[in-house]
Amino acid sequence: MLRDQTIFDLIQKEQDRQEDGIELIASENFASKQVIEAMGTVLTNKYAEGLPGKRYYGGCEVVDEIENIARDRAKELFGAEWVNVQPHSGAQANAAVMLAVLNAGDKILGFDLSHGGHLTHGSSVNFSGKLYQPSFYGVEKETGVINYDNVEEIAKKEKPKLLICGASAYSREWDYERLRDIADEVGALLLADIAHPAGLIARGLLNDPLEYCHIVTTTTHKTLRGPRGGMIMLGEDFENPFGLKTPKGELRKMSSLLDSGVFPGTQGGPLEHVIAAKAVAFGEALSDDYMDYVIQVKKNASVMSQKFMSKGYQVISGGTDNHLMLIDLRSKGEITGRDAEDALIKADITINKNMVPFDSRSPFVTSGIRVGSAAITTRGMKESEMDKVVDLIDEVLMNKDNDNKIKEIKEEVNSWMKKFPLYK
Secondary structure, three states: OOOOOHHHHHHHHHHHHHHHHOOOOOOOOOOOOHHHHHOOHHHOOOOEEEEOOOEEOOOOOHHHHHOOOOOOHHHHOOOEEEEOOOOHHHHHHHHHHHHHOOOOOEEEEEHHHHHOOOOHHHHOOOOOHHHHHEEEEEOOOOOOEEOHHHHHHHHHHHOEEEEEOOOOOOOOOOOHHHHHHHHHHHHHHEEEOOOOOOHHOOOOOOHHHHHOOOEEEEEEOOOHHOOEEEEEEEEOOOOOOOOOOOOOOOOHHHHHHHHHHHHOOOOOOOOOHHHHHHHHHHHHHHHHHHHHHHHHHHHHHHOOOOOOOHHHEHHHHHOOOOEEEEEEHHOOOOHHHHHHHHHHHHHEEEEEEEEEOOOOOOOOOEEEEEEEEEEHHOOOOHHHHHHHHHHHHHHHHOOOOHHHHHHHHHHHHHHHHOOOOOOO
16 A cells, blocks of 8 residues: 555644744643554554443453543542543533533523633534523623622523533633532532643642532643543532433433433544543653643743733733633734734744634634643743743734744744754
């Protein structure tokens, strides 16, 4: 069989792009060589519908061992009682949860997408907004921070069956204990989607949702630095207290409901090569080296946010508690999020345009950008490098229409990144 050189040349081109540039997209990171190696194995050949020991196919003895290791490591990493490591993504983990605990048309209360929430928390263009009745809470205009009294007021009015917390672009801590009180008061289940800060939560740098939330979902990339995928966790495998019943009518343990929400509810065979890579990533995340890494991620984000503010940029909420920050560019005149993203890409600096709370522009243009420190920290950058990163970004944005200047900055970026090798 001839080698498909066209595709492999493009893969090399993408590796070069990652090596040569500064990656600041908050949802991206660089998996280790062994995580990538595990994904590219013969495990991709194996169908394994069902759970370890309860498969619908034969020949699953080896993948059962691998999946059990992944589950055990995940439970140790997060202090969970139960996990399902099969969801193909964070979105599918959330879909499985909602299928398991909701009926079509039930009410959900989530964090507004335009304030930093996620599509699967009730957006009208997503399954969560099409199949269920969504309502939303957001941040206060003056502070950029969630007001939990306001969340309680909305919850009492709407009486959702599922209350969702977690975000894609919110830089502050979550008060899971207060949210659980609100959920209990209105008779709702509480779901925490920790896809972004999962690595920091796992190693105790942020509040632990498993102590208070009925269900926790996450991705396995982002700050966890594993393969792209999702996971569902329980801190306590409880008999559901809200009258959720299986099709046969009996109450079941929440874990059984969630297992069925994943398979056969929302997906078929699990990706066992990805589950193997998840197991590797969980093992890495249990190490002392990873602990040092996530501590540095948080330090770098804090320094970066302060540097942006010192240059006159408006960081929503006035700083960050985790790995990311949301920046409102309206403090810098007429530059839009799309302008910023396009100009920075020319300089091999990758961010994403992002809506900011109470945005005056469309989602295709936006008034803000989202920046994260996870990927550049993987490359070995520390606080001292954060000043230069922000200086480079500012120089590009202040010269966004000067192609010659941006070309000079790109050359500087490419030369600088050689000091922080990734895979080469």
